[in-house]
Amino acid sequence: MTENDLMLQFNNVSKEFSSGLLKVTKTLAVNEVSFDIKRGEILSLVGESGSGKSTIANMILRIIKPSMGQIYVNKKNISEFPLEDYYKQVQMIFQDPFSSFNYFYKVDRVLNQAVLFRYGKISKEERKKHIHKVLTLISLNPEEVLGRYPHQLSGGQLQRFLLARILIIEPKILIADEPTSMIDACARAEILNLLKHLRKEINLSIIFITHDIGQAQFISDRVIIMEGGKFVEQGLTKQVFLNPKHKYTQNLLRSVPSLYRKWT
Ligand SMILES: Nc1ncnc2c1ncn2[C@@H]1O[C@H](COP(=O)(O)OP(=O)(O)O)[C@@H](O)[C@H]1O
Ligand SMILES: [Mg+2]
Structure with missing residues (x-):
């Protein structure tokens, strides 16, 4: 890994929310965190509900702004990218796949729009070729899914x-915020394997967000454990889970069904 492989950096980033009628209730959702992710790396953010994981995702996606600190993609502050350029580099998949589709349109529309976003106006035949190629790569039979x-x-x-859509756009960074928590266990394993495949296929950096230590252990090169907006532990996946230093990580591990506890 060289310096040039650095894709995303957080430099001392915090996010405070004000809520309530008079905006007097303050929540420090993310509290002075710094980390980076390299090209082709899969990093998991693990923590219980409310620990600040989605707030980090939403700041990377420019849905919300940090209250403090800077975020860089390719060493450039993310607020300096025009939005369209930015979303060619940074993409996301969320917990609920249904929310990414419009109920009234056929699913094809999502891929047609992705081709338009990435390649501009191209012929119908070329568009079809791109779409068939990515669906096959992601093990979906075009005949079975298109037109539905x-x-x-x-x-x-x-x-x-939606992963086929990512293959069309070919971003550099993918934020996957609990992408498997609303689908059944069988499809879940498939999604995790496809994410790994995608990383190889387009050298994607993935930030995988989960409350499930088993999934983090399976998919990631590195993990960060979050609690109350702070990073309480981080390191190579094996090291963190084989030898958890922090009480919170030890407790998380203890609450995992024994099936996952191959490393203990
Ligand atoms: N828009 C918001 N306004 C006020 N508080 C928020 C908002 N979004 C998140 N929070 C609070 O910030 C904390 C972290 O939330 P979140 O990042 O969604 O956690 P996670 O994704 O780990 O479950 C929680 O206490 C949550 O209630
Ligand atoms: Mg969340």
Whole structure:
């Protein structure tokens, strides 16, 4: 790894939310965190609900702004990129695949729009070629999924469809915020394997967000354990889970079904 492989950096980033009628209730959702992710690396952010994981994702996605600190992509402050350029480099998949589709349109629309976003206007034949290629790469049979409405496909199929969309856009960074928590266990393993495949295929850096230590252990090169907006532990996946230093990580590990505890 060289310096040039650095894709994303957080420099002392905090996010405070003000809520309530008079905006007097303050929540420090993310508290002075610094980290980076390299090209082709899979990094998991692990923590219980409310620990600040999605707030980090939303700051990277420019849905919300940090209250303090800087975020860089390719060493440039993310606020300096025009939005369209930015979303060619940084993409996301979320917990609920249905939310990424419009119920009234056939699922094809999502891929048609992705081709338009990435390549501009191209011929119908070329567009079809791109779409068929990525669907096959993601093990979806075009005949089975194209021309359908979202409710005619399963959650797992829709999530895979959204990964095909990522393959069209070919971003550098993918934020996956609990992408498997709303799909059944069988499809879940498939999504995790496809994410690994995608990383290889387009040298993608992935920030994988989960409350499930088993999934983090399976997919990531490195993990960061979060609690109350802070990073309490981080390191190579094996090291962190084989030898957890922090009480919080030890407790998280203890609450995992024994099936996952191969490393103890
Ligand atoms: N828009 C918001 N306004 C006020 N508080 C928020 C907002 N978004 C998140 N929070 C609070 O910030 C904390 C972290 O939330 P979040 O990042 O969603 O955690 P996680 O994704 O780990 O479950 C929680 O206490 C949550 O209630
Ligand atoms: Mg969340």
